[in-house]
Amino acid sequence: MSVAISVDNVVKKYGDITIIPGLTEHIHNGEFFTLLGPSGCGKTTLLRMIAGFNSIEGGAIKFNEQVINDIPAHKRNIGMVFQSYAIFPHLTVRENVEYGLKLRKMPKDEMKAKVDKILDVVQITEYQDRLPERLSGGQQQRVALARAIVIHPSVLLMDEPLSNLDAKLRVEMRSAIREVQKQVGITTVYVTHDQEEALSISDRIAVMKKGVIQQTASPHTIYTRPYNIFVSTFIGHSNLFKGNIEADGAGKTVVFADGFRLPMTTLSEEAADGQEVVISVRPEEFAICSEGEGVRCQVATKVFLGKYVNYSLSFPEEMILPNQPSIEFSQDLGHAEKILEVGDTVYLKPNAMKVNVFIADGSRSLMEGVVENE
């Protein structure tokens, strides 16, 4: 039986160092939930706490209503897929998959049927009598997945399972994992640092930084309506501009530092007249326009990428937030009327419906309806 997982104010410490200062999250039954963040953010630590391989220094983790803090890993009924696959090298593929079932004293014929079925689901039937050494990375990962799922665990935990595979295989396995998970309908917690992987595979994503969840939401919301600047720049690229709010009876407008005015209808109540803000514009949310209709800038470099062209832009320093790697504009070649050249001066208009606005320190969104935990 699949379960819901409640993480209630949990704390993880190594000696005096606090890795996770007190984290709360609720994972729904049957959901594909991804922990996404840069390395060292505590995502694997949290996963291993759920698995039972890391101790819990404070708070509680519950499977449905049962607190599991003190239940040892081998009694939690979890299925885990490891970054290194952790296929037992001395057992054949079939024996690896049977391992958990044997421990559960399953009758032989029932076990055979189950193993046959799962080998078929993950498409490794033809390799079942091989030793793992003679399998490719992708095949080993399928074995690991089959071995974890066949015991019908309460939750499936995956720790960067695709990071050792090459790019093409990663995409293939991604959809295979998603498919199998939906078929079996099992609560899954998935850890990755690859944002594309997270966006493509998850029901919901929790973006983590330094042991704190920055935002939990569906992939679409995470990308289009990030809760703060960290999320907006960690997932995809965002150009950050300095600006102010102007509010009057007619509506609200964000004013860029060079005086360009962008009327917006999506700002929340909180956005007040005169408030300093950060305006976040994604590279694809710009459109070339005529003088006065957008922000003025110069093309610094140009990279041709086939489907689109990526330009990096130079702005006057007072217009943009400091310490950004680059300000980018990507032009969709399918709709481009004019290709820019390096050195061109150009006017770009942000798409008012897509732009995100944050409070001046970047910690919170000023958009209507954006919440930290969706």
Next chain:
Amino acid sequence: MNRRFRWDFWAWVTLLSIIIFGLFLIYPLFALFVSAFQDAATGAWSMANFAHFFERKYYYQSMINSFSVTTSVTILAVIIGTALAYFMTLYRVKGRSIVEICIIISLLSPPFIGAYSWILIGGRSGILTKWLAEYGIDFPSIYGFAGILLVLTLKLYPFIYLYVAGAMKNIDSALIEAAESLGCSGIRKVVTIILPLITPTILAGALMVFMNAMADFGTPMLIGEGFNVMPVMIYSEFINEVGDQANFAAAMAAIMVLITSTIFMLQKYVVNRKSFTMSSLRPMQMGALHGVKNVIMHVCIYTLVGLSMIPQLVVIYTSFLKTNGSIFIEGYSFDSYIRIFSELGTAVSNTYLFSTAAMLAIVFLGMTVAYLTTRRKSWLTDIIDTLTMFPYIIPGSVLGITLLLAFNEEPMLLSGTALIIIISLVIRRLPYTLRSSSAILYQLSPSLEEASISLGASPVKTFFKVTAVMMLPGVMSGAIISWITAINELSSSVILFTGATKTMSVAIYTEVIRASYGTAAALSTILTLTTITAMVIFFKVSGRRDVTL
């Protein structure tokens, strides 16, 4: 290979190694087999020597004895070594580094010190025997099967320990976690996961133990008494003053080589069928035992290590005792040491001289042959690679006999020279350096050499300027182990030595036989201290805390 053959540096090295192995290993072995099939008196072809062996219980019993004691030693050593490695890797043990160093010292110490110390302790007039006798307790006899079993097990379990501890460190903790996530724990985890994972390693270690126990000459010679084993039998038949027993000894040696090579190939066959590779991203973490379990574990480990250190301690202690002939008397003195330097000074200098000469040859051969067999693979280097395994299966005394048989006559008269002893040391101890050299070569990317060549250095120059320099740490650590085992070599030297080429090991042996225990103890102390010094250098050079053999 479709490359045209060129008469370059590597061709010379290939030729040189084939000459060395051919002349000093293959040809003598061949000579041994030939003389085993020859009648002593007439020189005609005959199976008489073998018939002689299998007809008389006195002889074939030694084969049965060798087998039973070797098998028992191997089983015991596997159990003790594996258990020790398991607890030492997975649990916190107080004084771990001292324990590890003691284990390595007892492995590398001169082979027969154990036997001779245990005689001093538990022999007929041993310290413990006498002490117990005062209370009317009979100490069980230390001679024969039991004594050999005790001494060899205590000496050889470290092989298993070192091998298995290495393998345990290679088990990825994710494998253990995977087992736990599937619902497995406790003893079942050990049986279904950990044991199968280290089985190939245990088998490799068991082979080393078997070969060493089978070939050991000093221990059964000293403590075996009526319990005859093959190496002792071969030695005494060969040294026999009647002289015409050489052919019979050769036949026994041939039988022994047959046995060891059968075991060797059997082990390789089993291991190959079970082989898999392990690589550990995150080794298993050390835990702590608590309460009674913790106390029991510590008591067991300390007792074991204490028992294996007793021989060295007894030897060092008795070397400072006053002696009167073969009897230790009250009081302490340096007499034994003074006597060594007046009577046995050449044995001391010979030991260092021969071992160092052998080590230099071993370093050159080790590096070049390792390079040949890893980087210049061809059918010829494959043969060389196989030849380098031979010393593992040829007992020292057998190698001694083959060399003596082969180089006993003009124009190749080498017997009685220092050279023949050095040659036997090179052949016997090369594998240690060779293995560590190959291991490091497999880790070095060939592109480093290609880079050097692309910058204009010739292949030979590249080898000496780039490859050899990078190999050096690995080679040196192997060379030190080769050197340590060379200074402690007995079984081949005892057959090859003459008065002028006596080494310390041989001198200890002859002193013990003469019951001159004081000088034997002093010599052993010098050997043990040299071994420890060399080991300290080894740990500094390699930056490691373990030894691979």
